Amino acid sequence: MVPYAEYTAHKRVWWKEATFYQIYPASFKDSNGDGWGDIPGVLSKIPYIASLGVDAVWLSPMFDSPQIDMGYDISNYEAVYPPYGTVADVENLIEACHKNDMKFILDLVVNHTSDQHDWFKESRSSKNNPKRDWYFWKPARYDDHGNRMPPTNWRSYFAGGTWTWDEHTEEYYLHLYDETQPDLNWENDDCRRAIYSSAMQFWLDRGIDGFRVDTVNKYSKVVQFPDAPVTDPTSDVQPAAQFWCNGPRIHEFIKEMHTEVLSKYRTYDGQPVVTVGELSLTPEPQGVLNYVSAAAKELNMIFQFDITHLGQGPPGCGSKYDFTDWKLPEMKRIVEKWQTFIDGTDGWTTVFNENHDNGRSISRFGNDRPEWREKSAMMLALCFAAQTGTWFLYQGQEIGMVNAPMEWSIEEYKDVESKNYWREAVAVSEEGADPTRKERIAQGLQLMARDHSRLPFQWNTDSNGGFSSGKPWMRAHDLYTEINAETQEKDGGSVLSFYKRMLRLRKEHSDVFIYGTFELLDAENVSTFVYRKNFQDKTALVAANFTTSPQPLPPTDGMELLVSSYSKTTPSTLQPFEGRIYIDY
Template identity: 80%
Template sequence: MSPHADPLLHKRVWWKEAAFYQIYPASFKDSNGDGWGDIPGILEKIAYIASLGVDAVWLSPMFDSPQVDMGYDISNYEAVYPPYGTVEDVEKLIEACHANDMKLILDLVVNHTSDQHAWFKESRSSKDNPKRDWYFWRPARYDEQGNRMPPTNWRGYFAGPTWTWDEHTQEYYLHLYDKSQPDLNWENADCRRAIYDSAMRFWLDKGVDGFRVDTVNKYSKYVEFPDAPITDPASIVQPAAQFWCNGPRIHKFIKEINSEVLSNYRTYDGQPVVTVGELSLTPDAEGVLRYVSARQKELDMVFQFDITHLGQGPPGSDSKYDFTEWKLPEMKRVVEKWQSFIEGTDGWTTVFCENHDNGRGVSRFANDTPEWREKSAKMLALCFAAQTGSLFLYQGQEIGMINAPKEWSMDEYKDVEAQNYWREAVRPSEDGTDPTRKERILHGLQLMARDHARLPFQWDSSVNGGFSTGKPWMRAHDLYKEINAEAQEKDADSVLSFYKRLFRLRKERKDVFVYGTFELLDPENLSTFVYKKQYQEKTALVALNFTTEPQPFPATEDMRLLLSSYSKTRPDSLQPLEGRIYINY
């Protein structure tokens, strides 16, 4: 019997069976022509979102912010970035989602704030300010020649050091990300209480149904701040995730979030509120399970990023965008690992292949040329929608949006990370120390940069794809006339229509698709990805062709075809970039 049949292990709750739809507010819909997407624009499209068949909306940061890191640098948790709208607009969005039987979750960004946040301004004002210890401040070190040096040699996520010198108080402050994003000191209990009040209770009291928790495993640092081992002799900064990821008190902090805040709230229809954590740099299943075991009362589920990191160097390293070609068996092993790790446990998992921090799935994992992009989008949709866990869809994925054209110059890339990596790549190419680095990093950014997901949503064939009547903050994709929601809503054979059909099937057959056990078949096949899903006596077989050539596929005599991404199938082969589902019930 499947371990998933044990209700003590996998108790059925709404968020396990839900399909979540992520909205990136800057790029979804601009209602007033200023070039920025906004909350009223989302409200205009609420019927569209509901028509997809999703159960919840995840709204990426809309809080007040200087926008150095697109809203992940928050200057006021209790206010909305004015181009996005107002707190009242968010309250209307909460009501609209609930009226359409959808829940709404917000981003919880509490590893760091903006340097423009009132807390940091106070902390920075003097060494004896009551909020000084709400952030990490440390004195300089000095080398043998008397040159000032940061407290550690840690390399940050966006390249460069994790410490910035403050002239006013003559100390350095810590920032794992951009220098405008100082890290909060979770060791300080007053700081934690302020976070719970301002970033969480303020919005939960307004009716939000939970949080996607940003950088959730970085709150606890090794506060002795040791130097990292030198793994890159050519650099003055070194990768140091072992000192600020999954730190010594991280589980205490997350348990406290639950006990102090989340356990006291319910969704609008009386269900438990949900948390999904962004859990990077945690490769072991045992380590992930510590966060998502129901008995531990920490997080409901997490995003584990092996799938989006295929071909990518380690996050935070100088090789992150130095792309390495990968083979299909590597993807299969990643999927198998994170589909199987919850079996026999009380943990849960997520299913996704796109978000705001990665290139588009069609361009990353399949084929985005005009001949194959629709077939690729449908095949990938089927691949992931049939997997066990909570399903997450990123805006534009449902219409098969693809990466920015390779002809675009780096000037079109807006993301702080992409621009930092690009500047870092130019130097060794020009000084001759690594002549091909510029070319390699350009290729990596063209595939994997965060900007690709942030291009404006393509609503129709009008100017800027119907996103805005003004000049968009980021250029609209050149192919908006060919790829847009309006055209696909009228086409029963479109990518959009296929996604809607998949979501219906997933709900109708949730036993096997949401809760079923996963078995990988033919793991070393370089062309096809075939897996089996089972729940008690119910079985589904999923077959996927990742190539642009037909692939042999034996008949399945004891099963019947439930769905194909092609309108007509062949009995003995999978057609190019075809996906199929067979069932025995």
Template identity: 75%
Template sequence: MSPHAEPLRHQRVWWKEAVFYQVYPASFKDSNGDGWGDIPGLLERIPYIASLGVDVVWLSPMFESPQIDMGYDISNYEAVDPSYGTVEDVEKLIKACHDHDLKLILDLVVNHTSDQHAWFKESRSSKDNPKRDWYFWKPPRYDENGNRLPPTNYRSYFAGGTWTWDEHTQEYYLHLYDKSQPDLNWENEECRKAIYDSAMRFWLDKGIDGFRVDTVNKYSKHIDFPQAPITDPSTFIQPAAQFWCNGPRIHEFIKEMNSEVLSKYRTYDGQELVTVGELSLTPDPEGVLPYVSAEAKELSMVFQFDITHVGQGSGFLDKYDFAEWKLPEMKRIVEKWQTFIDGTDGWTTVFNENHDNGRSICRFADESPQWREKSAKMLAMWLTTVTGTLFLYQGQEIGMINAPKEWSIDEYKDVESKNFWAEAVKMTEDGTDPTREERIKYGLQLMARDHARLPFQWDSSKNSGFSDGEPWMRTHDLYKDINAEAQEKEADSVLSFYKRLLRLRKEHKDVFVYGNFELLDADNENTFVFRKQYQHKTALVALNFTSTAQNAPSHEDMNLLMSSYSKTSPETLQPYEGKIYINY
């Protein structure tokens, strides 16, 4: 297919060209000194967000919650957790965003609720309660010795099994995540209607502009609940994603969500709503395309997680057992999700950080003082020049990095980190895997979700300007060296560089947002070079992923548009240098 036809296939839509900025509210800005970020704190910083040149704020869960899983365990969809503020605060936030020409999307977490949600309390109250079937309840099994067993042998995301025994009704309930997060039964039509009213229409009626849709491909399970095959003989629980991911009715459910709810609303300025789904465990393009095809009318786009899984071990058990990788592996992943939309009506996303992963500088480049800023700029150049919708995570724009390796694992607060660490300690101590504790510690130091949740580094004052009180999570030791206030004053800072790149991306959105992607020199383990083409316009991007100089690619008849270094050489890519060449 010729690039001349590309605009017909990928029609220009506002959310394709938009830059999204994810805010993790607990860690963004605390307004009242309780050490916990909140909506009033975010309101104070809307001018800062607008100054970046982004278009949409994605606010991670701020709903009422026991906070077992940082708000992804919702106890009331129609209330804001008091630690974050009130519904009225969110209404003020919606207005403030719109007044600054920003759209606002919220998290839609409807695979599960908290076990403290009124729906689940009713469901577990008795076997004949009208809401009993809003969740998955099953009787126990028994082995040959009469020992009680859960209905299936599935392993959960957060280590351990997926079924918890309820003494009151003498049955098990299903939870793919923590036991405090029981899964909703989307097979039940009344349950779906309640989800649409409570979790969606309630906030759409207040003027939000769309949703990031959590765990979007897990609503449909294989409800006969077959046993998982034994792939790890050392344990009872086994990986079983094939029985609860991309299930038989998943596309039916998402189409219904769209037709019954989303299609009935518009953004504050009259455009179509945006939805971005969290699509895990779907590694093949042919499995992703049905979710994002414009004709299918399901989701605007999805996050596919191959890029953030680089370095993770295989399977649930080995997630934090670090696996060595080389640059060609990462480049092939980028190529895969850049080119899968060629010749289709689907769309793709661009990101390498979010609330569930370690910081990109530490994952993909070099966090040492000598190369930290160079690495941040080079990675920024990668993200802002590839095709698709760009998502940035708070602190990425100032080059925030992982917690120091000197910190004790006790500083890690996340439920997943705690569960994996406890499991690793046990397996080391009982001799099941004598080196597991050491290996998992390293993996957590590099990839744990906690790293993204350190308080935002606003300035060099106490607690990095995040809070006047004791922060819920320790502030990074280097906040005086890495903070927004200092970088706003420096023309050559990481923050200033991001602002320039985001302006450049908009100025050349034809080739950077919509252009065809071509990977060059795929097997080179030191540099990442690719070409972007849109009609007669070509851009060449060259990135050095090493701390030694590399040869620059051939760029005859092309002009240097930008380098991440202030002084550069035509023949050389300096350590962690990025360059963009262009011709018309």
């Protein structure tokens, strides 16, 4: 690997300058009235997507699945969940994106499968099956009283334990997520080859331009399977990420994936295909650089989740949805850390504040009250659009969609993680071990649950926001008549229009916005977020007010105002939730 210090400028590659638009297929557009979004529905909205000015589409899992975890529990990598459509529909979508000069990537979900996948059905059929070792199977332990116990005390990402007893073969199987999502054993060579063929090459051969790689740093486990230390005395299961995250063979596995598969494919216009990994629980820059250094030939970039985890407890533990109030300097330090970690390296970074696994950014980082939500949306758009790295937008972000109303019952929430955390909280509270957990987790879910991002897209003022003519799989937001794409497309001052403007400006000033170095100013200010971007002789100053009160504008030293999130600016003062960018050429 080339020493990081030898790099002084980042090589320009298509995916660095691209803005990606993530589509969650269940909630985007239903074409046939069955309540589920589908691929034909996405196809019908290609003109809208292209009009945004994005460069690539990321389609979340549409593979065949029992949908316990909304498609992240795959039963067949080479088939499409029938309510979504067919493989031919996806091929048509790939072609439509390419015709509109947009790349197209899919999710790669290969830490685990569904328990309904043929591979797992064979694996659990007998201890002697050739695919038995494609998953992790272990015999029971027994306590001093002869009671059966799981092989380890590890806690699942979705609450509860990571081991489920199989009566047929009388062994436990491992699942870091839901019990219906058994973990694949990457230690097995035949298993890895099957993954490469079925989950990757099948779709690359059909013209996709790369992958968002799910749970990418969890493939390698500590296979001695030790118990985790007890850090939660109230629970029989304990956080154990040190035994299944960034494991001993993880870089070997990802290098092999790149060498044997990804390096042999090109995009529709002859460029290298792209990978962006979901890299959780990796807090140190050097740990991330080990994955994204160009010389390492592993991943092109990763999602590091400090920004979306603001206010959350650590993932994989009982306190994930225990909300902790945070102050703006915490966000600024996170942004600074992941903006600057690529300086002088051959690595790359990403910019995002929404995805399918988090609450909406306006509700979390701005203010979703009626008088402030549009101003918050535009301020956040401006604040993030000028940051270095590849920008990822999530469906509905561009129209300012917000969290589900606080008045909604928890019973409206559909996500398996939300349900599991809620069930656990109720049990712990009622048992008296932690009497207030039920109330705390309810409040945390109302702000941070994955369900908020999965509400149906709000297209117009028709019933269900124009998402479906039938009953949606998940309730449409009550505000769809006020927040929707059709209304905003007709309004030059809308959130949608402002996002389009910021996308244009990001392209026009790609040198300083995308490739410029980041310099945080006034780090401890609790009201405004101010930073400079520098590229050769060009400088941009970004100032964003995160409060409902006017705040002093930092000195601009004769710089030219490029854009404000307000139509009219006030000298020396940032108005509530106003963002501005100044340029000095």
